Amino acid sequence: xxxxxxxxxxxxxxxxxxxxxxKETADALYQQTQLDVTKQQDWSMCHLIGDAMRDHExxxxxxxxxxxxxxxxxxxxxxxxxxxxLNHAALSxxxxxxxxxxxxxxxxxxxxxxxxxxxxxxxxSTNPAVLANKTQPILSxxxxxxxxxxxxxxxxNQHSSGGMGSVDGVVQANFITPAQEQASLAEKxxxxxxxxxxxxxxxxx
Amino acid sequence: MIASFARRDWTLILCLGLCIMQxxxxxxxxxxxxxxxxxxxxxxxxxxxxxxxxxxxYAGQLENYRIAHVYDNKGVAEKRxxxxxxxxLLIRLDDNITLYLPDKIMPNLTRKSVxxxxxxxxxxxxxxxxxxxxxxxxxxxxxxxIEAQQMQFIPLDKFRHSYRLWVDPRxxxxxxxxxxxxxxLMIEQFTFTQFSVLDKLDRQSLxxxxxxxxxxxxxxxxxxxxxxxxxxxxWELKGVPEGFDLVSQNxxxxxGKKDQTVTHFVFSDGLSSVSVFLAPLSExxxxxxxxxxxxxxxxxxxxxxxxxxxxxGDVPEATxxxxxxxxxxxxxxxx
Numbered sequence: 001x002x003x004x005x006x007x008x009x010x011x012x013x014x015x016x017x018x019x020x021x022x023k024e025t026a027d028a029l030y031q032q033t034q035l036d037v038t039k040q041q042d043w044s045m046c047h048l049i050g051d052a053m054r055d056h057e058x059x060x061x062x063x064x065x066x067x068x069x070x071x072x073x074x075x076x077x078x079x080x081x082x083x084x085x086l087n088h089a090a091l092s093x094x095x096x097x098x099x100x101x102x103x104x105x106x107x108x109x110x111x112x113x114x115x116x117x118x119x120x121x122x123x124x125s126t127n128p129a130v131l132a133n134k135t136q137p138i139l140s141x142x143x144x145x146x147x148x149x150x151x152x153x154x155x156x157n158q159h160s161s162g163g164m165g166s167v168d169g170v171v172q173a174n175f176i177t178p179a180q181e182q183a184s185l186a187e188k189x190x191x192x193x194x195x196x197x198x199x200x201x202x203x204x205x
Numbered sequence: 206m207i208a209s210f211a212r213r214d215w216t217l218i219l220c221l222g223l224c225i226m227q228x229x230x231x232x233x234x235x236x237x238x239x240x241x242x243x244x245x246x247x248x249x250x251x252x253x254x255x256x257x258x259x260x261x262x263y264a265g266q267l268e269n270y271r272i273a274h275v276y277d278n279k280g281v282a283e284k285r286x287x288x289x290x291x292x293x294l295l296i297r298l299d300d301n302i303t304l305y306l307p308d309k310i311m312p313n314l315t316r317k318s319v320x321x322x323x324x325x326x327x328x329x330x331x332x333x334x335x336x337x338x339x340x341x342x343x344x345x346x347x348x349x350x351i352e353a354q355q356m357q358f359i360p361l362d363k364f365r366h367s368y369r370l371w372v373d374p375r376x377x378x379x380x381x382x383x384x385x386x387x388x389x390l391m392i393e394q395f396t397f398t399q400f401s402v403l404d405k406l407d408r409q410s411l412x413x414x415x416x417x418x419x420x421x422x423x424x425x426x427x428x429x430x431x432x433x434x435x436x437x438x439x440w441e442l443k444g445v446p447e448g449f450d451l452v453s454q455n456x457x458x459x460x461g462k463k464d465q466t467v468t469h470f471v472f473s474d475g476l477s478s479v480s481v482f483l484a485p486l487s488e489x490x491x492x493x494x495x496x497x498x499x500x501x502x503x504x505x506x507x508x509x510x511x512x513x514x515x516x517x518g519d520v521p522e523a524t525x526x527x528x529x530x531x532x533x534x535x536x537x538x539x540x
Contacts, residue, residue: 142491142492149459150496150504152460153480153504156469156480157478157479157502158321159306160314160318160469161319161320161321161473161478162295162314164261164268164285164287164295164304164306
């Protein structure tokens, strides 16, 4: 039985999620996580990142704010750490090769998550309607149905003229439902600093 | 003395400047010059053999496609494939065009309705375009390693966007084409990143049966519509913007709702196209959301005679509105 400590913890978490760990290491990691609340939080954070990339429903609206705070608190990695940290006998060759590809699993995890989040929330959009969308993420069945029909119409319009592309999630953020329209009008009159709020997503505070 | 010298100097510089600017200055083509240019470019994209890779920019997305175009004694054979993302394929054998997508196959696309077959984006009868656009020579620009000639298509009314076409002066092949709104913002753009014009290209080299094979399990979901919009007992079509002809009509089954079949009409002026969808109203028919103004796609809709009519296109607002207004249910006074 051995202990996994410090920065390597997050790397092990990422490896665990990816199914890269052998049973012995995974068991050790599981037992340590059971004993430590901070590590449990780390573990759920790693899963949330995965969920963000799959547009999972469990993602709360303020996920990005929390995530930014966590990202700011992460130490800045000047040079990739040597594989020595992970040089445990239990690691197979395959795992150590995987290790060299990921300078810091947490950092790469983070970069991908930001990109994924931007794609979901409408890349670099300063549109109040898109932001308003976040405050009321749940669409009724009828709204979803209307939106799906409109997406099909737009795609059919593209394809009938020989276009091969399809609108995806990014473009879907461009739809306005009547409720969002009212919300966006309300935002305009109360002049919420929408643009600066959106900027925070791409940049460290 | 010095002052007068300086003034003459200044005039000289101005004259010189004007001389240098001359070739770059936009110049509207005469009708005969425009006709010659259109025919040359339309012919080159059909009757040359070429291969290449181009990017397609649309709605904030960028996609890469590979194209191979054969022209031999049998006619045109063309294959274009998406290079990234899910497999997408468009096969053209003369006027028989089929689009293969991961979730559907759309056969029998009419040549008239298909306006996005870069570099063959000019219609079959290119001269008709001069009824609705004038051509302006914009000088040259470097595209895909060559000095391409740039031509702007300026619409003569408010019902269409402007286009810019860049042409390889050696082969007359289109190397870049784009649609731009009144503010000059790009709506869509095709650009060759690499292309080769060849003397001969073997039809067999396209390996069409092999590439089609990967879509063997995909559903073909279209049927020719029986309903004729402009000659039906139920609908009257009056006041469609000049140049927009009804070029195709098909029945489409919508993905989400199994039973909902809509009739899809396409209007085109040769460069721009607009779709009209006729959906029978059900009791719990969901209201369509509105499109954001930031999106370049425009839509208009209304409910009439137990149908929901939706007009969608990458055209100015006025066009979708007018097409929507041009469709009215016939009054059935006899019944």
